[in-house]
Amino acid sequence: MNAPESEISTSAAPLPILLVDDERNVLASLRRLLIEEESMEILVADSGKEGLRILDERPEVGVIVSDQRMPEMSGVEFLSKARQQVPDTLRILLTGYADLEATVDAINRGGAYRYIAKPWDDHELVTTLREAVAHVSLQRENLRLQALVNRKNEELRQWNTRLKSRVLEQTAEIRKKNEELRKTNRRLKSNYRDTIAVLSGLLEIRSAHLRNHARRVASLCMRTAEIMELPEPEREDLQVAALLHDVGAIGTPDPLIRRQLEELGGEDLHNYLQHAIRGQTAIDTIEDLRTAGILIRHHHEHYDGGGYPDGLRGADIPLGSRIIAMADFIERHQSRFSRQGIDFVLELLQEQLGTRFDTSIYPFVEQSARDEYAPVVNSDGLKPRSLLPSRLRMGMILDEDLASNTGLLLLARGTVIDETAIAAIHRLNEIDPLRREISVLASE
Numbered sequence: 001m002n003a004p005e006s007e008i009s010t011s012a013a014p015l016p017i018l019l020v021d022d023e024r025n026v027l028a029s030l031r032r033l034l035i036e037e038e039s040m041e042i043l044v045a046d047s048g049k050e051g052l053r054i055l056d057e058r059p060e061v062g063v064i065v066s067d068q069r070m071p072e073m074s075g076v077e078f079l080s081k082a083r084q085q086v087p088d089t090l091r092i093l094l095t096g097y098a099d100l101e102a103t104v105d106a107i108n109r110g111g112a113y114r115y116i117a118k119p120w121d122d123h124e125l126v127t128t129l130r131e132a133v134a135h136v137s138l139q140r141e142n143l144r145l146q147a148l149v150n151r152k153n154e155e156l157r158q159w160n161t162r163l164k165s166r167v168l169e170q171t172a173e174i175r176k177k178n179e180e181l182r183k184t185n186r187r188l189k190s191n192y193r194d195t196i197a198v199l200s201g202l203l204e205i206r207s208a209h210l211r212n213h214a215r216r217v218a219s220l221c222m223r224t225a226e227i228m229e230l231p232e233p234e235r236e237d238l239q240v241a242a243l244l245h246d247v248g249a250i251g252t253p254d255p256l257i258r259r260q261l262e263e264l265g266g267e268d269l270h271n272y273l274q275h276a277i278r279g280q281t282a283i284d285t286i287e288d289l290r291t292a293g294i295l296i297r298h299h300h301e302h303y304d305g306g307g308y309p310d311g312l313r314g315a316d317i318p319l320g321s322r323i324i325a326m327a328d329f330i331e332r333h334q335s336r337f338s339r340q341g342i343d344f345v346l347e348l349l350q351e352q353l354g355t356r357f358d359t360s361i362y363p364f365v366e367q368s369a370r371d372e373y374a375p376v377v378n379s380d381g382l383k384p385r386s387l388l389p390s391r392l393r394m395g396m397i398l399d400e401d402l403a404s405n406t407g408l409l410l411l412a413r414g415t416v417i418d419e420t421a422i423a424a425i426h427r428l429n430e431i432d433p434l435r436r437e438i439s440v441l442a443s444e
């Protein structure tokens with residue numbers, strides 16, 4: 001890389017030049033010749049030894065001009081020592097025409113840049129020295145620039161490393177924050193679900209008749225939604241609505257709540273059906289539950305427009321409400337006619353397809369009902385029985401979901417009673433004794 005001349009002249013101070021000769025008058029005339037040269041600082045020595053001493057003191061010397069013929073130490077000898085001491089100097093030998101051997105030596109041993117024959121031509125000597133000074137200055141400037149580039153590169157590398165580690169730190173920070181957000185979100189979601197479950201459980205505490213009703217309706221609805229491949233937001237609304245569809249019945253008088261919907265008529269039926277509107281009203285203040293509230297309002301509409309409360313017809317009834325209506329019918333009849341089995345219940349429902357229920361979604365609901373109420377596996381030789389919780393024994397199979405009085409699911413239908421199950425039931429009995437009988441499949 002060659003730096004422009006201007007850059008060198010601005011950055012360089014005069015370059016020290018060392019003249020070595022044992023003849024003082026030669027030194028004097030050389031000094032006179034070069035005194036005008038602003039780019040040079042002239043140093044003189046009258047012997048090789050003195051020359052080396054000066055080089056020791058002033059290692060920044062850029063050009064050395066030495067006479068060959070000197071006592072004690074020849075020019076070649078001196079230049080070769082100087083070369084070892086300050087390798088980045090330019091060395092020039094002053095020698096007689098005939099001294100070819102010294103010239104060759106000077107180049108080979110002394111690493112001489114030039115030789116100048118004595119007697120010299122002033123102009124040629126000045127020109128040669130100027131070139132040498134420019135050459136050394138250029139070389140040193142190149143080195144300086146190279147060092148500068150290296151330093152900048154190193155700074156850049158360090159900066160890059162710091163930047164990388166900063167980015168990594170920030171990425172880690174963002175990841176941590178994301179993870180915290182995810183946790184908070186999960187907690188909020190789980191709190192939300194718990195709250196819905198508690199609300200749903202309130203009604204079941206109120207009436208044994210409705211025990212597990214909402215949860216099983218929700219389960220049927222979720223199976224149906226899955227088979228129908230409904231989008232996630234719709235499923236969430238459907239689940240909440242199914243869990244809370246009868247929550248408005250908390251205010252319904254006892255005699256009404258204990259009877260089946262199909263047994264009611266006239267004023268009683270009208271009063272009972274109010275729960276659909278009350279249910280919607282109860283949760284309407286919670287913005288996130290408003291869509292579910294609409295599904296709750298319409299869960300007693302009939303497909304032919306003869307239902308409650310708005311007499312909506314066909315596809316005007318929200319899809320979720322149509323699903324809940326069928327799931328509700330199936331669940332109530334299944335718990336009432338559990339001995340007859342799911343086929344019996346589905347036959348009852350089919351009688352009302354097209355009038356009360358939507359024929360188009362029936363196949364999905366039917367499939368989910370068959371899955372939900374499929375006979376418990378491995379029940380060979382076992383008979384259905386109803387037992388108090390304290391009489392449950394190992395090997396029996398639960399024929400219904402076992403929930404606490406507060407509606408908390410303890411063991412799912414189909415669970416084989418083992419030590420863990422018995423321990424769990426005992427623990428529950430201590431906190432919240434189950435006084436009703438449980439349907440199981442048992443060997444005797």
Ligand SMILES: [Fe+2]
Nearest residue numbers: 245246299300
């Ligand atoms: Fe209802």
Ligand SMILES: [Fe+2]
Nearest residue numbers: 213245246328
């Ligand atoms: Fe219901």
